[in-house]
Amino acid sequence: MNGRKILVDTSIWIDYLKNKSSRIAEKVDGMLTKDEVYVPRIVIAELIHGAKSEREVSVIEEFVEAFNIIDQGEDSWVKAGKLSFTLKKKGRNINLSDCYIAVIAQEHDCHIFTLDGHFKEIQKYIDITLISLT
Numbered sequence: 821m822n823g824r825k826i827l828v829d830t831s832i833w834i835d836y837l838k839n840k841s842s843r844i845a846e847k848v849d850g851m852l853t854k855d856e857v858y859v860p861r862i863v864i865a866e867l868i869h870g871a872k873s874e875r876e877v878s879v880i881e882e883f884v885e886a887f888n889i890i891d892q893g894e895d896s897w898v899k900a901g902k903l904s905f906t907l908k909k910k911g912r913n914i915n916l917s918d919c920y921i922a923v924i925a926q927e928h929d930c931h932i933f934t935l936d937g938h939f940k941e942i943q944k945y946i947d948i949t950l951i952s953l954t
Contacts, residue, residue, distance in 0.1 A: 823851075823854040823855030823856065824855045824856070824930075824931050825855070825856045825858060825928065825929055825930040825931065826851055826855050826856065826857050826858065826930060826931050826932075826933055826951065827858045827859070827860065827890070827921065827924065827925040827928070827930035827931070827932050827933070828848065828851070828857055828858070828859060828863075828933050829863065829921060829932060829933060829934035829935070829936060829939075830863045830866040830867060830870075830936075831934050831935035831936045832844060832848065832933050832934060832935060833859075833863065833867055834867070834870065835935065836848050837867075837879075837880075837883070843953060844935075844953065847933075847953065848933075851933070856888060857887050857888065858887065858888045858889075858890045858928060858930050859884055859887045859888070859889055859890070860889075860890050860891065860920075860921060860924045861889060861890075861891055862917055862920060862921060862924075863921070864880070864884050864889075866917065867880045867884075868880055868881075890924060890928050890930075891924075892920075892924060892927075893927050896920065896923050896924060896927060897920065899923045900916060900919040900920035900922075900923045901916070901919075903919040903922065903923060903942065903945060903946060904916050904919045906945055907919070907941065907942070907945065912941050914938045914941060914942060915938065918936060918938045918939065918942065919942065922939060922942045922943075922946060922948050923946070925948055926946055926947060926948050931948075931949045931950070931951050932948055932949065932950050932951065933950075933951040934950065934951075935953075
């Protein structure tokens, strides 16, 4: 693969797994062909957390084995905490896990494909690139 490095967020995977014929599924399938798809461990944890059965957990575990798994650097959580603190001081209460995902994407030079609007706010404070659905 010679395309972009793309971190696919939990919100996209949830939609993808529920509806394989959606616009999101088409876009993800295209990315899987052209680009390098990355999944941070926290996204795997979020997907398993939201599973409704042991079977879903098994499907998720098998599903993620097909992707590049990325993990934190030495100070990724510190960076995420500082980002969250900065956002909170600006009156923006954004989930720490989203801050962490943004930091991981930045550290691994990945674009972020998400349905979560919080990332547009995060983008004002750190250099990340978001991928739109269009």
